[in-house]
Amino acid sequence: MNxxxxxxxxxxxxxxxxxxxAFGMRLSRTTSDFYVASRSVSPMLNSSAIGGEYLSAASFLGVAGLVLAFGADMLWYPIGWTAGYLLLLVFVAAPLRRSGAYTIPDFAQVRLQSGQVRRVCTLLVVGVGWLYLLPQFQGAGLTLRTVTGAPQWMGVVLVATIVVVNVISGGMRSITFVQAFQYWLKLTALLIPAFFLLHAWTLDGSPAPVADGDWFQPLGSGDGTSLYTTYSVMIATFLGTMGLPHVVVRFYTNPDGHAARRTTLIVLGLLGAFYLLPTVYGVLGRIYASDLVAAGAADTVVLELPSRMLGGTLGELMAALLTAGAFAAFLSTSSGLTMAIAAVAGQGLSSWVQRSDHRFVPRLSSISALRIAAGTCVLVPVTLALLAEPISVASSVTFAxxxxxxxxxxxxxLGIWWRGLTARGAIAGLVGGGLCAGVAPILTIAVRPDGWFGVLMGQPAAWSVPIGFALMIGVSLATRSAIPANVSRTMVRLHTPERIDVDRRF
Structure with missing residues (x-):
């Protein structure tokens, strides 16, 4: 490969x-521009931007690597990542936009009137963001090393630097245009080489990838753990989408709830079209690049296929196009995650303090706080990406x-659909569910347990999600007297179309 x-x-x-x-920076002037692009992003532009940030390294490289290594049942991952938007459409999209919040912690405070819930949400946003950023930076280093031979740290630092520059220069307004462009670049980068690769396979006359029995290899080891692993992956991917901070924040940028629903419908189509392509690369990889599995480099199959199947200048050009798409994946997802983390951390930095004359003033302006937070919040995942042992990008994203x-x-x-949720119940569920799902990946990476315990830690969603729901419901029922006094007004605002003036009804 040249x-x-x-x-x-x-x-x-x-x-x-x-x-x-930089073009977006020229349009960013106010706090609303930086945090939610002044809530003026059209459904088509927002859908492309969501597709750009959502289709991460796990989608561009990881899906093909999973199909190469384990077969067709790995398609539960892209199915779940896509179907999650259907649940988001039904339960969350429009009410979340009507809440008027900027971030998930904002929504929690509006709904539950609790600063403690807000602080817990802020910590979790940072935790989810770091867990999701780690594979993006690791994937960038792996890609640059694979195609150029450069040190792995160079790709990590390059992506982190570009992302921080974009976020601090124009905030959400800038990254919206960037992510929309990068979705279509990623789709093109996979589509054009796929055409040449399929044509080469047809001319080559190679047989089907593997025998049917090997092709449908179940998730897990094929024993009793397989069914559990399959359902746990489905729960994590179906329900995790609506809780990803960088996904949720994009719905605050829609003009109204109706636009949020339209955005979600378009996103479903864009994701469905995209996920057809990594599967093609995984199937072809089982014919031409099966040795990558033994070498522990299954995630590089997308980048390796052009040189193996096409060769010559055409193969090098197609590999370069795929490299461009992979870097677009790292940049777009990392931009959304950094923006989500910086938004919640920046609000903490810009909180009000009391002066000696008893007047309250902000520590920093909201825009300055966001910029400082963006520059500092990426340091932890960058350090981990440089020091930690690389793990499968799809596995790491599944933990997030x-x-x-x-x-x-x-x-x-529960906050949108159940008026009985209390602040204490929310904190119990957030802490309990967070500890269960947060300790599991640490044990998996550090200890690598085997047997059923290893399976439960490797795929915790099947038991950690019910614990989160049960704690929120149980503690809320036990603290009914603490239901916010304005809950009726808040619920009406969440579920009433914008064309109806809620303030005049109350």
Whole structure:
């Protein structure tokens, strides 16, 4: 593989990202511009931006690697990641937009009137964001090393730097344009090489990838753990989507609840079209690149196939295009995550303090606080990406989904649809579900337990999500006297279309 083409591809993506971000910077003036793009993003633009940030390294590289290594049952991952938007459409999208919040902690405070719930949500947003950022940075280092031979740290630092520059320059307004561009770049980067690869496979006359019995290999080891693992993956991916901070924050940028629903419908179509393509690469990889599994490099199959199947200048050009798409995946998802973390951390930095004359003033302006938070919040995942042992990008992202499904999913669903939720109940569910889903990946990575215990830790959603829901409901029922006094007004605001003036009805 000629590294010169890939270096040019990465450079072009980086420059395009910065130029588009600079265009957004010219339009960003107010706090609302930086945090939610003034709630004026159209459904089509917002859908493309959501597709750009949601289709991460796990989607671009990880799905193909899973199909290569384990077969067709790994398609539960992209199915779950897509179907999660259907549940988000039904339960969350429109009411969340009507809440008027900027972030998940904002929603929690509006709904439950509790600063403690807000602080717990802030910590969890940071935790989910760091857990999701880690595989993006690791994937960037792996990709750059694979295609150019550069040190792995270079890809990590490059992506982190570009992301921070875009976020601090124009906030949500900038990254909306960047992510929309990057969705279509990623789709093109997979689609064009896939055409040439399928044509080459047809001319080559190679047999089907594997025998039927091997192709449908169940999730897990094939014994009694397989059914549990399958359902746990489904729970994590179906319910985790509505709890991902960088996904939820995009719905605050819609003009109203109706636009939020339209956005979600378009996103379903965009994701469904995209996920057809990594599957193709995984299938072809089982014919031409099966050795990558033994080498522990299954995640690189998308990048390796053009040189193996096409060769020559055409293969190098297609590999460079795929490299560009992979870097777009790292940049777009990392931008959304950094923005989500910086938004909640920045609100803490800009909170009000009392002066000696008893007047309250902000520590920092909201925009300055967001910029400082963006620059500092990426340091932890960057450090972990440089020091930690690389793990499968899809597995790491699934841990983030399990954590979001065990914490924010119960909070949003119960907060929107059940007036009986109390602040104490929310804290109990957030802490309990968060500890269960948060300790599991630490044990899995550090100890690597085996047997049933290893399976339960490796896929915690099947038991951590019910614990999160049960704690929120149980403690709320035990503290009914603490239901917020304004809950009726809040629930009406969440569920009443914007064309009806709620304030005049109350």
């Amino acid at each position: 590294p010169a083409y890939s270096v040019v591809a990465v450079t072009l993506v980086a420059v395009a990202t910065l130029v588009i971000g 989904f399990a954590l979001a499904a065990s914490t924010f999913c119960p909070l949003l669903v």
